[in-house]
Amino acid sequence: MIDDKALLSEYLSESEELLDSLLADLDALGANANIHAINRIFRQIHSLKGLSGMMGLAEVQAIAHDFEDILDDIRLGQLKLDKASVAVLQECGASLASLLAGAARGTAKDEDFERLRELLLAIAARPRSQAKREDNDLESLGFSERERQLLTDYEKHRIRENLNAESDFFAIKVQFDITDIDSKYRTLTNQLAEVGELLTTLPDAAKDDHRVAFKLLLSTPLKESEVKQLVARYQGRVARVGRSTWRRAGQALRVVGRKKSRSEEEDKPLSGLLPTSYAQESLQSLSPNVRVDLLKVDELSGIAHELSIEAQKLSAMANRFLNAAGLGARERFDLKSSVRRIEREFLELEERLVELRMVSLAQTFTRAARLAGRLARELGKAVSVKVQGRDTLVDKMIVDRIADPISHLLRNALDHGIEAPQERRLAGKSARGEIKIEARLEGTRALIVIADDGRGINPQEVRQRAIAIGAIAEDESLSEDETLRLIFRPGFSTAEKISSVSGRGVGLNAAERTVYELGGEIRVASQPGQGTTFEIAVPTTLVMISAFIVRAAEWLYAVNVGQIVELIYVNADEIFGRDGKRSIQWRGLAIPLVELKYLLGLGGARVLHQTPSPPHGNGNGYLAATPMPVVISRASDRYAAIAVEQFVEQREIIVKSLGPLGAKMKGIIGAVDLAGGEVALVLDLQSLLLLRSLRL
């Protein structure tokens, strides 16, 4: 039973969506179901199993596992689907659906589990195919011995089925750069799945260390030229395989591989297991939640914001009217209180709409804990994972975006941080390592901590590596904190070997960029021999942010206050260096000074007025008439001073999206409506500084 009401509601909502599509797919299932339908059902049961496991519903997880086994046998062609077994499968689905809700609420009875188990056993006892599992037929497709060993039973089964169906096979060899492998591989496989069946993906030899190569086997009715055209944009090489031999191989498999199955009349009748009446089946929804597209919430927020601006205008008009018209005290009171109420209600409406976007970190953290456990097993390490603050609420978009950085930090902690049990014992530690995943609120920011008690980061190794990759000069002097931050530089990795878990040196840099793009930052602290702690600080919401409005050239811009370290005024005699290379002294550091209008491509550095005798003789001989408003911001571990024309005000703003094209433009998060129909761009100062390749 799930005691936490919010968690129960989230679980029911998510499982309901899975159950809906599962039941629809089961209903559409026929005795001649295609493999895609079976695979889809298999995946849905698999997801339900995982979800129930995460919620601690062990009994549901176990029975879903049995269900999954049966579907696996059907996928592998070992269990035959017929009309009777399809009906029982459908009944299993319905039974699982009611069981799941009951188990979550703690109302499921033992007999409910027994009934489903009985149904599953009945299907499991159906006649099984006795096909021989020899790999000789796979030779016709030119698989090497090693490649054959890599094929799963399911892949072998699908290849045989396609051989039997006399399909055409193509081997497609592609190479992807490691920086965009995820997106390109996904796009390619999605395209291939649309034109045929992608039977397997095998590793292949890559040209260099920065690329990963694959060999894909596709069965498709397309011509060779069409397949070539399809993979041309990925520079894929296509070869038809097995054409001369597939017929013979298919024949051989049919003659030798299969034994005659028992006739259906000998099977145990299944119809008796099905209920005689469905009167008790409820059509009621499992959860009271509705799922709404975030875009629709944004639209509503936009409308509410417009209305709130109109309400403010009405309020101003009402005030003028109150003074001008000869109203009685009662009317004046009514009008005033009515106007105030409208203003207050609109403000609350805006806040409530922002809350709709907030979700808890529970799901992300549960997945993170599972990932940590799985990685530890894979790496032969022992860890216990402690999770805290899963109820912390953060904007859904931010939760989705920080999932990858969290997963990367966990991989690093497991791979590089936590030592092997033997090494830990030698260091006087417990053999079992500990990983903490925590979240808490700090003002308008959420702080997410990933900490391990592993070997820590050795600053000397970091320094040597940074010199080797040219990130710092050999004689550059850095504080300990600055040295540690070097691990976020592109191409940085002290791992001697690249493992399947981490170590390619692209992740930490990408993780830092993602967090910066959200207006947040990653901090790292480490004690050699004691462990490492990473802190990700992100705003809890992006839609409504606290922003500072500035003027540059003749335009207004908004900057997330999270990206501002300090606002200062600078006199001309405090500016050093020539035009284009100006700097100021700030907190004992010499930091570069740039104009915001230069960062935005709207102009160069402003001309400082010449004076006959500069008071401090700073070398440039120019002075501005008035002090210059300057925003101090930080990109990575360096600071920059950004000069603007005017500080306007700090206020809460609702950030509006610039659409799909706007999302691709660097340096802009969105835009905001200001009074008088003026639009202010919401800037991402870090990206703008990087865009201008400013060496900070």
Next chain:
Amino acid sequence: MTKRKASSTIQALLRLASLPGKLNAADDEPHTADQLSVLMLDIGEEVFAVSVETIEGVVDCPKLAPLPFPPEGIIGVASVRGRMTLVMNLSASNSSSQSVNRQRLVLLKGESQMGLLADRIEDVVTLARDAVESSGKRLGNKEPQPRWPVSGLFKNKERRIPILDCERLLET
């Protein structure tokens, strides 16, 4: 385009913009699958057309905020009916964002949040689809090639007007 679709699009245009009177005539005319309604607009020295199927409405262009390092053709962003809209100027003499006063903004349909800046809306005309030359054989050697994606051309008052391919325009 079906008659119903064409009518509703044109009704929307009428609600949102004071277009030339001939729009009413276009609404009254029967539309068939063999016909195409296009909006003709002056952009700089050139005249372009866009299919009314791809248009959400026409408004006076509000004040623009310039974008840093925008893609070619995009000159700024404006707030139109509470939605941020990227403004595209197809003019060869790509005017700056400050000189858009009294210009018109043709809002494109869909999720793109894009609008085309026009100096003047000329007319809405209904064409027989076979009167539209395909863009493949579009122009002779002597005529300048359009800088923007074009789905076809048609003749109007001795001029050959290119019909913008809005889908490809958004991709570029």
